[in-house]
Amino acid sequence: xxxxxxxxxxxxxxxxxxxxxxxxxxxxxxxxxxxxxxxxxxxxxxxxxxxxxxxxxxxxxxxxxxxxxxxxxxxxxxxxxxxxxxxxxxxxxxxxxxxxxxxxxxxxxxxxxxxxxxxxxxxxxxxxxxxxxxxxxxxxxxxxxxxxxxxxxxxxxxxxxxxxxxxxxxxxxxxxxxxxxxxxxxxxxxxxxxxxxxxxxxxxxxxxxxxxxxxxxxxxxxxxxxxxxxxxxxxxxxxxxxxxxxxxxxxxxxxxxxxxxxxxxxxxxxxxxxxxxxxxxxxxxxxxxxxxxxxxxxxxxxxxxxxx
Amino acid sequence: xxxxxxxxxxxxxxxxxxxxxxxxxxxxxxxxxxxxxxxxxxxxxxxxxxxxxxxxxxxxx
Numbered sequence: 001x002x003x004x005x006x007x008x009x010x011x012x013x014x015x016x017x018x019x020x021x022x023x024x025x026x027x028x029x030x031x032x033x034x035x036x037x038x039x040x041x042x043x044x045x046x047x048x049x050x051x052x053x054x055x056x057x058x059x060x061x062x063x064x065x066x067x068x069x070x071x072x073x074x075x076x077x078x079x080x081x082x083x084x085x086x087x088x089x090x091x092x093x094x095x096x097x098x099x100x101x102x103x104x105x106x107x108x109x110x111x112x113x114x115x116x117x118x119x120x121x122x123x124x125x126x127x128x129x130x131x132x133x134x135x136x137x138x139x140x141x142x143x144x145x146x147x148x149x150x151x152x153x154x155x156x157x158x159x160x161x162x163x164x165x166x167x168x169x170x171x172x173x174x175x176x177x178x179x180x181x182x183x184x185x186x187x188x189x190x191x192x193x194x195x196x197x198x199x200x201x202x203x204x205x206x207x208x209x210x211x212x213x214x215x216x217x218x219x220x221x222x223x224x225x226x227x228x229x230x231x232x233x234x235x236x237x238x239x240x241x242x243x244x245x246x247x248x249x250x251x252x253x254x255x256x257x258x259x260x261x262x263x264x265x266x267x268x269x270x271x272x273x274x275x276x277x278x279x280x281x282x283x284x285x286x287x288x289x290x291x292x293x294x295x296x297x298x299x300x301x302x303x304x305x306x307x308x
Numbered sequence: 309x310x311x312x313x314x315x316x317x318x319x320x321x322x323x324x325x326x327x328x329x330x331x332x333x334x335x336x337x338x339x340x341x342x343x344x345x346x347x348x349x350x351x352x353x354x355x356x357x358x359x360x361x362x363x364x365x366x367x368x369x
Contacts, residue, residue, distance in 0.1 A: 085313035218352045219310045222317040225345070229320055295341055299324065302333045 008117070009110050010294045012196045016203025017290065027204035028197070034161075036198045037262075040109050041162055043187045045169015046180055048127020052170070053177045055124050063242050067129045067252075070238045071136030074231050074256060075101025079144075081227065086219045094141045095268050095275040099284045100227050101137025102260035105130055105162055106202060107292045111254040113195050114297050115247050122247030126255075131166045133255055138267050145272060162262050202289065209286040214279055224287030228257035232300050236307060249304035250297070257296055259284035314349045318342065 016026045028036070052060075078097035082088060088096070108130050115122055173180055213220055235256025239249035261284045265277050325338040 081313075085309045087309075218314055218349070221348070222310075222314040222345075226313070226317040226320060229324055291341075295338060299328055299333070299338070302328055302331070306331045 009113055009195060009199055010297075013199040013203040013206075013290070013293050016200040017207040020204045020207025021210070025204050025208070026200050027208070028201045033198075033201050036194050036201065037106075037162065038165060039187065039190060039194045040198060041105060041165035042169045043184070043191050044105065044109060044112070044127055044130065045166045046173035046184050046187065047169075048124055048130075049170040049173020049175070050177055050180060050184065051124025051173075052128055053174045060125055060128075063125065064128065064132055066238060066242060067132050068136050070234065070256060071101055071103075071133045072140055074234060075137040075140045077230065077234070078227055081223065081230075086216065086223075088216065091145060091272060091275045092279065094144050095272060095277060096223075096280040096283065098137045098141030098268065099261070099264045099280040100231065100259045100288075101140065102135075102264045103130060103133040103255045104258035104260055104284070104289060104292075105166065105262070106198060107258035107289060107297075108251065108255055109191075109195055110199070110293050111251055111297050111300075113192055114301065115250060118301070120247040120250070120301070121245065122251050123244055126248055126251045128170065129252065130255060131163060131170065134163050134166075134260070134263050137260070138264060141264075141268070142271055145275075199293070202285070206286045206290055209282045212278065212282050212286075214276075216279060220279060220283040221287055224259075224283040225291055227259070228288055228292055228296055232257040232296070232303075236300075236303065239304070239308065244308065246301075246304045246308045249308040250301040253300040253304060254292065254297055257288075257292055257300065259288045261285040261289065311349075311353050314352075318345055318349065321345065 019026060027033075075097050078100040079093060082093045082096055086093070112122075173184070232253040235253040236249065238256070239252040242248075242252075244252060261281055265281050268275055268280075269277050321338070321342055325335050325342065328338065329335045
């Protein structure tokens with residue numbers, strides 16, 4: 001029976017989404033949601049920082065450049081697909097593409113937990129790649145839209161909470177290494193519970209956004225399923241190039257397949273007030289996040305197991 | 309073009325599901341997603357065909 005069911009974490013998300021559609025809202029207050037994301041981001045950052053210190057090699061620098069290139073390629077591919085198959089204006093097109101070139105830390109956290117439940121190990125560098133993959137699409141998107149205008153301020157690009165919290169965790173974990181171990185050990189049991197609560201919140205938010213697609217509904221829903229599959233394939237190719245393990249390949253495929261719903265909307269709302277951020281947010285959160293959590297991650301893990 | 313893209317999406321999803329199934333994965337959930345998407349795309353394309361026929365009828369009149 002259990003083989004027919006989605007992953008245990010996906011069920012928290014799925015039930016919350018269905019219940020929201022039935023009219024009961026399980027979403028948390030903004031401050032509670034913020035606390036959940038703080039714990040998740042700091043735990044990922046601290047663990048990544050600790051592991052990076054112990055596993056640091058010079059190949060990490062070249063691998064990081066390849067991962068940054070992956071972020072740029074994903075944004076350009078998304079732009080090409082949207083340009084070919086939809087009638088969106090340039091501003092909306094680039095905004096949507098930037099969402100899909102960036103990553104979702106929430107989806108990454110679900111994939112981490114999925115691998116932990118299965119007892120699959122992964123390279124610590126993936127925690128660094130999450131932070132690295134947040135930015136290229138934002139830079140490419142803003143450059144594309146502002147080619148003939150003054151540049152956007154660095155604060156707009158870098159000054160968002162998720163990236164800063166990840167970096168704080170990475171730096172503290174990296175500096176203190178084993179000294180930070182007791183703190184990480186205390187955060188670790190909380191991680192699964194916080195993630196379950198986070199998914200209940202996200203299910204409720206995704207459920208409330210299903211009615212907000214607007215006139216591009218068919219294209220957005222199809223794009224939000226097509227793009228993760230294509231991006232996961234590109235992520236698989238990159239993982240093979242980097243020589244990652246099955247766990248690492250699963251995580252890089254998941255990262256490539258995920259779409260941002262925190263950092264990119266925040267930056268584009270400030271930098272491009274005319275862009276339709278809402279429709280990109282609905283596609284990335286309501287469809288792509290749901291798709292990745294329920295169907296994507298087990299699929300990526302299976303394919304990584306076959307190929308890697 | 310949107311309809312062409314939706315058929316491409318269905319084809320891609322089906323291809324990935326069949327590959328996963330042939331390599332030993334339980335894919336019941338994936339076929340359920342494909343079925344739901346087929347119904348949705350069919351419903352949407354029927355609606356858009358109706359609208360274009362109505363427009364054509366009006367312009368002919």
